[in-house]
Each structure stands twice: as C-alpha cells, then as structure tokens.
Amino acid sequence: MKELKLEDVAVARGAAPIVRDVTLTVPAGEVTVLLGPNGAGKTTLLEAVAGVLPIASGRLTGDGDDLAGLDRVARARRGIALVEQGRTVFTQLTVAENLRVVRRGGGPDRTAELFPELDKRMDVPAGLLSGGEQQMVVLARALAMSPSVLLIDEMSLGLAPVIVKRLLPAVRQLADEGVAVLLVEQFATLALEIADTAHVLAGGRVTHSGPAAPLRKSPELLHAAYLGEPGRVDEEGA
Numbered sequence: 001m002k003e004l005k006l007e008d009v010a011v012a013r014g015a016a017p018i019v020r021d022v023t024l025t026v027p028a029g030e031v032t033v034l035l036g037p038n039g040a041g042k043t044t045l046l047e048a049v050a051g052v053l054p055i056a057s058g059r060l061t062g063d064g065d066d067l068a069g070l071d072r073v074a075r076a077r078r079g080i081a082l083v084e085q086g087r088t089v090f091t092q093l094t095v096a097e098n099l100r101v102v103r104r105g106g107g108p109d110r111t112a113e114l115f116p117e118l119d120k121r122m123d124v125p126a127g128l129l130s131g132g133e134q135q136m137v138v139l140a141r142a143l144a145m146s147p148s149v150l151l152i153d154e155m156s157l158g159l160a161p162v163i164v165k166r167l168l169p170a171v172r173q174l175a176d177e178g179v180a181v182l183l184v185e186q187f188a189t190l191a192l193e194i195a196d197t198a199h200v201l202a203g204g205r206v207t208h209s210g211p212a213a214p215l216r217k218s219p220e221l222l223h224a225a226y227l228g229e230p231g232r233v234d235e236e237g238a
C-alpha cells in the first residue's frame with residue numbers, strides 16, 4: 001500500500017462520539033506522528049483504522065480502495081498491522097515462540113538485524129525480559145507479518161526515554177524501507193526526531209497538521225499546537 005487516507009473520519013465508542021472530522025494521509029516511506037494530550041482520541045483513531053472499532057462516518061482508503069467496509073482480519077491481510085498499547089507478549093512463551101505464533105507465509109525474520117540484543121535471548125520466556133526488550137518482541141512480532149502500514153500506539157508506555165531512543169530508530173528504518181508508519185507517542189520530542197509529518201489531536205479533532213521539522217525545532221510551537229492555536233503554528237512554521 002502506497003497511501004493510507006482518512007477523510008472526515010468520525011469514531012464513536014458506544015453512543016459517545018470520540019473522534020471527529022479527521023482528515024490525514026499516511027504515505028509509504030514516511031513516519032507520520034499523531035500527538036496530543038491524554039484522552040484526545042489517539043488510541044480510538046488507531047483502533048478504527050485497524051478495524052477494532054467501526055468508523056461512524058467518513059472514508060478510510062488504501063491506494064483509493066475502501067477499507068472501512070473490511071473487518072480487522074481483512075485489513076490485516078491488506079497489510080495493516082496494529083502494535084497495541086501495553087506490550088502484549090505471551091509471558092510464558094519464549095521470544096522465539098512469541099514470534100512463531102504470528103509468522104505466516106515466511107516473511108523475512110528482521111529480529112536479529114533490527115534488535116541484535118533480542119536475537120541473543122530467543123530461548124528466554126518473554127515474561128523475564130525487560131520492558132524495553134518486551135516492546136522489541138512486540139514490534140518484531142508485528143514485522144513478522146510484513147506490514148505495509150504499521151500503526152504503533154505508545155510503545156514507550158512505562159519505558160525510560162533512553163529505551164525509547166533505542167526503539168524509535170528501528171521504526172524510522174522501517175519507514176525508510178517503504179512502510180507507511182502512523183505513530184502515537186507520548187514522548188513528543190523524541191517522536192518528532194524520526195517523524196516527517198505531525199498531526200496534533202485534541203478533543204477528538206486535528207488541531208494542527210504540518211511537517212515535523214518546525215515543531216522539532218521549537219518547543220513553543222509544539223506547545224501552541226497542543227493548545228490548539230493552529231494560526232500561530234502555521235505562521236511561524238512556514
């Protein structure tokens with residue numbers, strides 16, 4: 001898939017509307033970061049793209065083809081992988097077994113190359129790994145599906161920034177190889193270092209969209225984007 005596109009997407013949880021009017025593109029070969037305060041609807045939006053939650057209205061397309069009408073499994077077959085929040089490894093299984101659980105059709109095993117430290121621990125039960133190593137397993141497991149679109153939800157949850165700095169370059173490398181990455185990340189500054197484009201979601205709406213570079217250079221602009229002052233950001237970011 002060369003391009004995932006959301007147009008005027010709205011998502012509800014039960015009767016409660018959570019996300020509205022979201023229009024954004026996630027191109028292959030780029031990292032698109034989705035920032036925003038707690039409760040803004042970032043997880044909700046990723047889940048709707050992956051097919052965990054239904055899209056209430058709007059369009060979700062991959063290279064122009066409708067995806068909203070496909071269920072989660074069909075979207076996964078189209079190459080959409082979701083790395084969910086909260087490191088969901090099978091703690092009793094070894095690292096190798098965790099990876100085997102999802103391996104289908106023999107996509108290349110990227111673990112050794114991307115995470116050499118994990119490759120040495122293949123026979124260790126995943127529950128005995130550090131938080132950062134568990135997150136590497138989760139990422140490696142998603143890669144075993146050879147996704148063309150990778151949706152990553154706060155893989156840094158509970159991890160120290162130094163560990164996050166170790167994980168994010170692997171995400172950048174995948175984008176450089178042609179994967180379309182949509183990254184939700186609480187460490188905004190670290191995420192912006194590897195991102196091409198940034199969108200800020202606040203109160204379920206996109207309050208800022210633009211290249212990552214201006215936000216990377218100026219914490220003030222980032223702050224303004226979080227507060228939903230798009231005019232100011234655009235002016236100075238131009």
Ligand SMILES: Nc1ncnc2c1ncn2[C@@H]1O[C@H](COP(=O)(O)OP(=O)(O)OP(=O)(O)O)[C@@H](O)[C@H]1O
Nearest residue numbers: 013016018036037038039040041042043044045154
């Ligand atoms: N399972 C759920 N059932 C009902 N409401 C939910 C559920 N999960 C989240 N919400 C609500 O949806 C809104 C958006 O939550 P969401 O988790 O999508 O935000 P977020 O931007 O990912 O936040 P965070 O950064 O804290 O994870 C919040 O008001 C939250 O209370």
